[in-house]
Amino acid sequence: xxxxxxxxxxxxxxxxxxxxxxxxxxxxxxxxxxxxxxxxxxxxxxxxxxxxxxxxxxxxxxxxxxxxxxx
Numbered sequence: 001x002x003x004x005x006x007x008x009x010x011x012x013x014x015x016x017x018x019x020x021x022x023x024x025x026x027x028x029x030x031x032x033x034x035x036x037x038x039x040x041x042x043x044x045x046x047x048x049x050x051x052x053x054x055x056x057x058x059x060x061x062x063x064x065x066x067x068x069x070x071x
Contacts, residue, residue: 012045014045016041016042020039020042020043021042023036024038026038
């Protein structure tokens with residue numbers, strides 16, 4: 001089963017932004033500093049870049065699927 005890259009991109013970006021804002025909001029409410037790490041998914045969502053995919057090299061969403069769509 002192939003992952004549709006365009007569909008994944010439309011779902012993943014807003015999810016990262018909402019997750020980042022949610023974590024930052026919880027950090028503000030509770031005062032726990034660790035929740036401020038929500039900045040990472042927030043920036044990743046705004047910049048449309050997945051740092052985890054870059055580090056692990058396993059998220060190949062933009063590899064073959066984009067070529068298959070353009071072909």
